[in-house]
Amino acid sequence: MKFSSFLFLAAMAAVSSSCSNNNKQESSSSNPFFTESKLPFQAPDFNNIKNSDFKPAIEEGMKQQLAEIQKIADNTEAPTFENTLVAMEKSGQLLRRVSGVFGALTSANTNPELQKLQEEEAPKLAATNDAIFLNSKLFKRVEAIYNQRAQLKLDQESNRLVEYYYQKFELAGAKLSDTDKDQLKKYNQEEASLSAKFTNQLLAAAKAGALVVSDKAELAGLSDDAITAAAKDAKAANMDGKYLISLQNTTQQPDLQSLSVRATRQKLFEASWNRAEHNDSNDTRATISRIAEIRAKKAKLIGFPNFAALQLQDQMAKTPETVEAFLSKLVPAATAKAKAEAADIQAVIDQQKGGFKLQPWDWNFYSEQVRKARYDLNEAEIKPYFEVFNVLQNGVFYAANKLYGLTFKERKDIPVYQKDVRVFEVFDKDSSSIALFYCDYFKRDNKNGGAWMDNMVGQSKLLGTKPVIYNVCNFTKPADGQPALISYSDVTTMFHEFGHGLHGIFASQQYPSLSGTATACDFVEFPSQFNEHWALDSQVFRHYATNYKTGELMPQALVDKIKKAATFNEGYSLTEILAAADLDMQWHMLGADAPLQDVDKFEIAALEKTHLNLPEVPSRYRSSYFLHIWSNGYAAGYYAYLWTEMLDDDAFAWFQEHGGLTRENGQRFRDMILSRGNTQDLAKMFFDFRGHEPNIEPMLENRGLVPEKKK
DSSP: OBOOHHHHHHHSOOOOOOOOHHHHHHHHHHOGGGSOOOSGGGOOOGGGOOHHHHHHHHHHHHHHHHHHHHHHHTOOSOOOIIIIIIHHHHSOHHHHHHHHHHHHHHHHSOOHHHHHHHHHHHHHHHHHHHHHHTOHHHHHHHHHHHHTHHHHTOOHHHHHHHHHHHHHHHHHTTTSOHHHHHHHHHHHHHHHHHHHHHHHHHHHHHHHTOEEESOGGGGTTSOHHHHHHHHHHHHHTTOTTSEEEOOOSSSSOGGGGTOOOHHHHHHHHHHHHTTTOSSSTTOOHHHHHHHHHHHHHHHHHHTOSSHHHHHGGGSSSOSHHHHHHHHHHHHHHHHHHHHHHHHHHHHHHHHTTOOSOOOHHHHHHHHHHHHHHHHOOOHHHHGGGOBHHHHIIIIIHHHHHHHHOOEEEEOTTSOOSSTTOEEEEEEOTTSOEEEEEEEEEEOOTTSOSSOEEEEEEOOBTTTTBOOEEEEEEEEOOOOTTSOOBOOHHHHHHHHHHHHHHHHHHTOOOSSGGGSTTOSOHHHHHHHHHHHHGGGGOHHHHHHHOBOTTTOOBOOHHHHHHHHHTTTTTHHHHHHHHHHHHHHHHHHHTOOTTSOOOOHHHHHHHHHHHTTOOOTTSOOSSOGGGOHHHHTSSOTTTTTHHHHHHHHHHHHHHHHHHTTSSOHHHHHHHIIIIITOTTSSOHHHHHHHHHSSSOOSHHHHHHTTOSOGGGO
């Protein structure tokens, strides 16, 4: 997942309450954000950043950017590319500096003070965004440049910037009447406040919803290390003598695969499923139903039938109908396979005289048994070969070296925001230093669920900045002295997030708005999902899949089992993602006249409408904890994971056709995809690399959904 600080600015985004001159002077003398960091790559100096630094820096940053923008709008000279668009790209550097760090901390290492500030500043940031993109004088300048772009003879990236800004102003409501602009501003500020509130409600709900167990016997099936970690987490939460299993931000939880006590599995599943639906202060349902209502009304104001139609204007798919048609092609095969998998699981339950019908909390436990029986593959047998930092250095980094010539050196002299975070300097094939990479892999109760990448410093030749990238995951932290062993699914997550990292590391743009991962949602997941393929490449795999005790390579017989089992449970996996993607689309295809929705009733109806309401296969995200769409910029965009899977599988097919893991192939992918940012039409970018329009067949084949006769 790509969590963008640009989305943070746009979604929470900006009119400042101005600080007094005295406040500015007092803050600027000691506030680390008021000047560029002196650390390599302008990396944040976390040793000198305090909670109290953020508010004055954010508010002064908004004030400065608005003054800079107004100066551009009031310029009496004829509008030119340089005095308007380039000037806009240079504006807001203080706000850019502080927002990159604030976004990192509020997502990965937050605290009550930052959470309060996040909600407080959200409407002000939204107002600043509106003050820029609803500024009539400024839009007239942008429009004048757009209308004469053919005569300006700009280079490709500059021309793209003209088109980018014109569309951004247009979709932001720049052509509305003053009355409608005022109404839109109110909606934007309320939505920003609610999105910030949702994020904090959900974090609190997940923390409060953790499963607490008093009797160790209830945790039968978990490894000794997992039980020790659960006891340690309970102790940290002042519950000595108990065991705590925290929730990750998906419906299914990792421990459901191992817990043999059915009642415990049910408790854990229900803790996850109901985390944000307890009719308390952490209940998100009222928040999200209002967000959906506001978005529909905003879309109508700007001239679109629903928010999805508005949101998809700058995406590859372009229309909700295209997305729905794409998803509908996958539903029959996915659900048919999921039902067949459910029948196999029920057969195991019946063989064991379980005496019950398969339920969602049983799926992972019994599907693991089916997998063991069918492929003789045991997760516990695999994990000793996947120690997290060995996977990073001898797998993720190794693949990047073989494909792109990158090398990495750990920097222990650069401050971090939490003791588990590690920092690496990235060197190009010519040994030049090109980026910093931070990794934060272990879960904490003050960290959002899931996994993501972002920039703390973005790349821009105009601003003279190089990328400072971070990856965040939520792997279980081992007990002291124990190795951090992860599943193969976690391994692919590491490769995925580093794929986003490569997209940011290789950014080579003039303008920050077009740099690196600042692309459409249904393209930005393409490089990350493409990078997952190298996790199981034979050359890469044997370089990192070594036993943490003996250093021995994983036996080939076990490797073969992993490969044979690659499409196992794909019916379930694809169906839960499809359910989430279609649920997202249904929420954002509501019209402005639709009433405020009952969240639970809406969810059931939406899934029934799209034939995805399978009782044993719940949506990967329930509406009430669907962080992607209510706060992280993926509204009407969760389909992007499947859309870009089509792109990445087709691109990987090109690699297979041309020799696989070679430096030459990697360089071509870097030159044509990873280093281009958003500097040209994304569909054309893909076409130029692949040589044809995206083909869905490789995706279906990789998912094991191609009929036998087609293989």
